[in-house]
Amino acid sequence: MLSLRDFTVIRGGSKIVRDVNLDFEEGKIQIILGSNGSGKSTLAQGIMGIFPTDGHIFMDGEDISSLKVDERARRGITLAFQEPARFEGITVKDYLLISSREKKLGEVEDALRMVGLPRTMLFQEMDDSLSGGERKRIELASVLLMKPRFAILDEPDSGIDIISFKRIASAIKEMRNRGTGVILITHAEEMISLGDVASILCNGRVVVTGKPADVRRLFTKTPCPIREVR
Amino acid sequence: MDEMYSREYEALVKYFENSGGDPRALRSSEYASMVINHNRVLHVSEVDGIQMRFERMENGVEVWITVNENVVVKNPVHLCFGMLPRSGRQIIRSHINVGDGSRVKFLSHCIFPKAVDIEHVMDSDVTIGMGASMEYEEVHIHGKSGRIRVVPKAIVNVGPGGYYSSTFVVKTGRAGNVDIDYSLFLSDNSSASLFSKIYGRYNDKIRVKESMYLKGRKSRGIIKTRMVLRDRSSSEVIGEVVGIGDDSRGHVDCMEVILDDATARASPIVYARNPKAKVTHEAAIGSVDKKQLLTLMSRGLSEEESIDVIVGGLLR
Numbered sequence: 001m002l003s004l005r006d007f008t009v010i011r012g013g014s015k016i017v018r019d020v021n022l023d024f025e026e027g028k029i030q031i032i033l034g035s036n037g038s039g040k041s042t043l044a045q046g047i048m049g050i051f052p053t054d055g056h057i058f059m060d061g062e063d064i065s066s067l068k069v070d071e072r073a074r075r076g077i078t079l080a081f082q083e084p085a086r087f088e089g090i091t092v093k094d095y096l097l098i099s100s101r102e103k104k105l106g107e108v109e110d111a112l113r114m115v116g117l118p119r120t121m122l123f124q125e126m127d128d129s130l131s132g133g134e135r136k137r138i139e140l141a142s143v144l145l146m147k148p149r150f151a152i153l154d155e156p157d158s159g160i161d162i163i164s165f166k167r168i169a170s171a172i173k174e175m176r177n178r179g180t181g182v183i184l185i186t187h188a189e190e191m192i193s194l195g196d197v198a199s200i201l202c203n204g205r206v207v208v209t210g211k212p213a214d215v216r217r218l219f220t221k222t223p224c225p226i227r228e229v230r
Numbered sequence: 231m232d233e234m235y236s237r238e239y240e241a242l243v244k245y246f247e248n249s250g251g252d253p254r255a256l257r258s259s260e261y262a263s264m265v266i267n268h269n270r271v272l273h274v275s276e277v278d279g280i281q282m283r284f285e286r287m288e289n290g291v292e293v294w295i296t297v298n299e300n301v302v303v304k305n306p307v308h309l310c311f312g313m314l315p316r317s318g319r320q321i322i323r324s325h326i327n328v329g330d331g332s333r334v335k336f337l338s339h340c341i342f343p344k345a346v347d348i349e350h351v352m353d354s355d356v357t358i359g360m361g362a363s364m365e366y367e368e369v370h371i372h373g374k375s376g377r378i379r380v381v382p383k384a385i386v387n388v389g390p391g392g393y394y395s396s397t398f399v400v401k402t403g404r405a406g407n408v409d410i411d412y413s414l415f416l417s418d419n420s421s422a423s424l425f426s427k428i429y430g431r432y433n434d435k436i437r438v439k440e441s442m443y444l445k446g447r448k449s450r451g452i453i454k455t456r457m458v459l460r461d462r463s464s465s466e467v468i469g470e471v472v473g474i475g476d477d478s479r480g481h482v483d484c485m486e487v488i489l490d491d492a493t494a495r496a497s498p499i500v501y502a503r504n505p506k507a508k509v510t511h512e513a514a515i516g517s518v519d520k521k522q523l524l525t526l527m528s529r530g531l532s533e534e535e536s537i538d539v540i541v542g543g544l545l546r
């Protein structure tokens with residue numbers, strides 16, 4: 001269990017995400033909804049340990065607030081960025097081998113297949129020769145290979161064609177079935193329906209948490225339902 | 231005497247092999263090759279269409295390599311220059327001539343495994359004939375410590391329709407004091423590329439000065455530099471392309487990553503002496519990309535391991 005208590009994320013000196021209280025369970029998908037600029041990516045990176053935070057983040061009851069990014073990763077938390085990085089001189093194969101637990105090529109090929117990318121892509125470099133959508137899918141493959149306890153996926157489905165979208169959805173389901181707790185930031189209806197629970201982030205605060213279908217309905221009506229500000 | 235030669239030869243071949251070289255290339259008669267320790271030529275092998283001559287100097291060797299006209303040299307010519315002793319000076323003066331219509335590739339290993347105080351000067355002139363092509367790759371294998379000064383100088387003339395490319399690599403061991411000075415002159419329809427990949431550490435000082443004179447019509451040239459500097463190392467990179475011929479095109483591309491207390495200075499010079507020429511440049515110096523670093527760290531690599539991966543890619 002990964003729990004946020006009065007979790008606040010500070011960026012550029014200001015509190016962008018405030019007083020979030022959420023519990024993430026392994027083998028469950030938690031959907032995060034929120035309009036542009038509501039703080040979704042900031043929350044995601046705050047959990048990963050990239051920005052300074054206030055409040056607490058507990059993993060199995062232990063406060064891991066002081067752990068650095070790589071220490072959190074070694075405890076089993078990982079993040080797929082909304083805009084994945086480009087790497088000059090590093091092939092898709094070498095990149096995926098980094099996160100592969102067993103460091104076996106077969107495992108890397110399976111992961112690539114799961115996100116719907118051809119085997120031939122293994123030898124391509126992780127630079128501008130890949131499209132944004134391809135990089136997103138490679139990122140997802142990398143997260144799959146890590147077999148994390150908790151995976152934060154920041155809009156893995158944006159800018160992706162319909163066919164690949166289905167692959168991504170089933171890869172995420174598979175990840176959950178293997179016992180990973182997925183924190184899924186998305187706008188897509190089909191993705192939301194995969195969720196076990198959903199929350200709306202509004203001006204950096206979690207304002208609603210509930211059944212994905214209900215929360216989505218509420219979100220379509222009022223993307224940022226006002227609640228009194230402390 | 232012979233015994234000493236063969237001992238040195240075996241030692242160099244071993245280092246060559248450890249650094250990823252294929253020792254069969256130095257033993258096979260299918261490959262042209264030359265192995266030199268200090269001022270002693272330990273081994274020479276010629277193949278059809280290539281002649282190699284040499285003359286011993288006090289502190290080095292003068293070498294003439296000639297590729298006849300219209301020869302396609304199947305296997306890369308292997309050159310292995312080294313200094314097995316801890317200190318001293320080695321000068322290799324080479325004259326390379328590639329005949330019209332020929333194609334050849336050189337793979338040069340410069341090996342200084344035990345350097346305490348060594349200077350290696352490489353003074354070359356290269357002539358590429360009409361429609362001929364030459365690729366040259368130079369890999370340096372230095373020891374982990376000691377003072378080493380590497381001074382590669384070359385003047386290259388590329389004939390009409392010819393092609394020349396050179397890749398200079400120092401990434402294992404200490405780079406030391408590197409002072410590269412290359413000048414290339416390109417004729418009509420010829421093209422060239424200069425690529426250097428250097429990893430500087432400790433108080434290494436690296437200076438790269440490369441100039442390309444695009445004299446010919448439709449000549450094309452690119453100068454590419456990738457450097458990583460750590461500790462207190464420093465670099466100065468001067469990449470110059472001069473557009474002289476009609477429709478000549480040149481580009482300078484320099485990217486350097488600096489860490490710790492390293493410093494880097496890059497001056498791309500683009501100079502057009504003809505309104506029909508086009509010369510462009512890009513240069514970027516900075517720390518390791520934050521997102522790359524955080525991505526790798528979020529996969530469980532430490533900061534140091536992540537930097538190694540990023541830097542390794544850049545120098546690949």
Ligand SMILES: Nc1ncnc2c1ncn2[C@@H]1O[C@H](COP(=O)(O)OP(=O)(O)OP(=O)(O)O)[C@@H](O)[C@H]1O
Nearest residue numbers: 011012014016034035036037038039040041042043
């Ligand atoms: N470096 C920064 N310093 C201060 N504030 C920032 C900084 N970067 C972003 N912000 C602010 O933080 C807020 C949240 O940004 P964030 O990227 O987390 O939103 P998001 O919900 O992920 O948006 P999107 O849907 O566009 O991805 C925005 O209002 C933005 O202006």
Ligand SMILES: [Mg+2]
Nearest residue numbers: 040041042082
């Ligand atoms: Mg975002």
